[in-house]
Amino acid sequence: MQEATARIRLGISSCLLGNKVRFDGGHKRDAWIVDTLGKYVDFVPVCPEVEMGLPVPRNSLRLVGDPANPRLVVQKTGEELTMRMRTWAHERNAQLAREELCGFIFKRASPSSGMERVKVYRDVPEEQTAKAGPPALSGVGVFAAEFMRAFPLLPVEEEGRLNDPALRENFIERIFVMQRWRALLSHGLTAGRLVEFHTRHKLLIMSHSVEHYREMGRLVAACSGMDGAELAGTYQTLLLTAVSRLATVKKHTNVLQHVMGYFKKKLSPDEKQELLEVVAAYHESLVPLIVPVTLLNHYVRKYNEPYLQGQWYLQPHPLELKLRNHS
């Protein structure tokens, strides 16, 4: 069912690709991102500190001051770089807006690139730092903050959080959804194409938010005659908001039971029993999601269910990524 589409373009903190751009001349290459995800993605690397003109190697930077609104400073000299970084980020984000990005992976804990929980130090002279108490884990890297302000609904994650299987699957699913949405827009949004997109994403959206799916359905039903740009903007906002809600075991179970409804009359008593048992085992976290989904895909093929064959939920991303092998 996977259809050939353009490769996903994904922004990424440059050091995660193995580029030696860190303050100490090193890198933070992430093997899963580069070697596995990299088979499906074209990366757009960004190193804020180097691109705004700092050398490699360089004195390290850090966030200091008000935890709610910290400043970016050079640790050794105290030189403040906040406005310089924000001005650069504003221009860089204007370029990135033309890159058709489907998401961004940030380097965790960086005062420039960290997405959350970056250390914010007390604003005291360096020799008093040890006595000043622990830093607050409340900061956001200055570039990351500007990026998320410029693209508020674009999927973003940090490489550290991608080690969590559920967060990883959620992020990857979202970037594939974004890729399909961008592909639709590139062909021109028509009522027919929107209905098809919405229909094929029904189960996937329901696994995140049934409420959003219903609201999107009302929008699609009333879309003829609407201004195209307004329709695209409203649908995109609902779509990206919906899939940003984490899919849970309970939500997946509801969707799996919904899918079983399509087979009610076709399955033999044995097949029905097996499916019920497998879904129940998933619900109790005894088997990963891939198990009921594989069985459902088997019946979709066996009983030639064209509606379900078109559902992205049953194959939302390449199997090789092994994203549904967790409970």
Ligand code: SF4
């Ligand atoms: S964390 Fe960000 S600023 Fe630091 S080296 Fe990596 S890309 Fe550059």
